[in-house]
Amino acid sequence: MTEVAPTTQSWSRSRARSRAGLRWRDVRAALQGLGLLVLALLWLVPVLWMIDTAFKPTPEIFTLPPRWIPSRFTLEHVQEVIRDWPFLRWVMNSAIVAGGSTALSLVISVPAAYSFARLRWKGRNTLFLVFISSMLIPWQVNAVPLYFLMNSLGLLNTYAAVILPIAAMPIGVFLLRQFFVNIPGELEDAARIDGCSSLGVLVRIILPNSIPAFVALGLYMFIFSWNEFFWSLIALQRPDLLTLPIGLKALQGAHDIKYGILLAGAFLASLPVLMVFLIFRQRVIRGMTLTGGLKG
């Protein structure tokens, strides 16, 4: 390649841009954007179809070709779900389980993560590795023994039966440690010179500087426990204790192919998340990024 070549190239490029090129580029970009918009809409079809079905008179649910725009809008399915099923109770149960797990997890993970990140003591790294390795233990291994353990503790069919094992997951310690390690040491040194104890450093320096990490972890834990299925199915069997996912399973068990009711239930169950998401969209997505590639 000669030295002239790049210059020629950039010259021809800029000339092309000044003529038809600019417009062609715009057109291409617009087309790409439009294509993506269509794809995004297509991606929403399952959800749109859920809403459509949930508010359609039953005969119009079971017609071919599928009827996208119903002749009338009906609340009968939603009403039937709310009348026959303790739907609000399920929402409340889910909120208690998710809120409790998130809170407990934060409360016990913060000091542990702080100790692993900022204090020096014998056996620290070994213990941390042991905790981290236990991330691999799936619910399925522990389901049977946890069932007997909870039974002998008298905790079966209580919220604690679900909250405690979720809070025991090491992910919080892991994520918070990553965050705490990166808080600059100068702040801590200054506080130490002023006579701050380790607890003081944690409360005065680490906590105020870690709000984004708490939000991210909190969101992650909340979503995880809000959606937890396997263990809740086993530990919460009393009808008044069911969480949303398990309640929906009961709903499906009772109605089989009455899709109007089923999709009304699914729609109602997705409402809280939808609302939170619409309000905090950027925060939720960014929080997910912070928790990195980790999932349950």
Place this chain on the structure above:
Amino acid sequence: MRPHLPKPIARLLRNRHTEGLLFVLPYAVIWALFLLWPMIYGFYISLFKWQPLLGSEFIGLKNYTNLLHDARFWNALKNTFWFAFLSMPLIIGIGLLFALFIRGMGKRRGAGFVEASFFWPYLLNVSIISIIWKWLFDPDFGLILYYLRRLGLEPPVFLNDPRWAIPAIAIATGWWLAGYRMVVFRAAIEDIPDTIFELAELDGANPLVRFFRILLPLLKPALLFALVLTAISSFRVLGQVLMMTDGGPGRASEVLALYLYRAGWQYLEMGRAAALGFVLFLIILVVTLLGFRFLGFESELGGR
């Protein structure tokens, strides 16, 4: 300023080794009680013919050796691997593709909407997505079969067809989880300097070559990490299967976790269920170790 504490505790805290341990203690207690102990106890149970109503009898490793001759176990194992094999490329492939699309859109109008719409299924719980997709796959009135027929195809009845039940569940799972992967990949892509993209463009290589020669190697750590984590969650699959097919038709979609659930809570054979749990754990352990061998331990501790 030093918070006021009772004297003996203050003395303990002055020793930095005990102090460090004390901070860990609350978590360590919960962890030991509800994570470590169940695992040990679970292994103990797996050595028994453990039936809550009939009494228990020590049988050593018989629960494990029995599995070797259990056709139902092998079927569940095959189904689990088949599901993982199908769902992983869907989740990761679509996630990566969407991440690239959205990077291409930059700050243009609509980018936020596109990202939100790709991501949001992830927030729905497993029962919701199962109900939605069971309805979409409905053999009589489902949208998917209707439109495939309109296209002149003769589609299978998906969830009711033994060969298509698992692929159908994998498709629904792909739709559900790809958005989460997308968000994680986006973060990895944003870490790549823009100049690399510009250089690649100036180089004039076609997009496919650019993708495979430049982007893919740069994203390799993030991809491998995603692969391991997706594999782990795929091997644990239960909710979708339970809700969409209940393991059917017949046992065509019965996966390991479902077999475990039934062994334990339908047939009340807790010993066998505990053994199944350990087999599942072993599989996940091997997959993870293999994955991290390629990754190096550092990336495991370094998050994404």
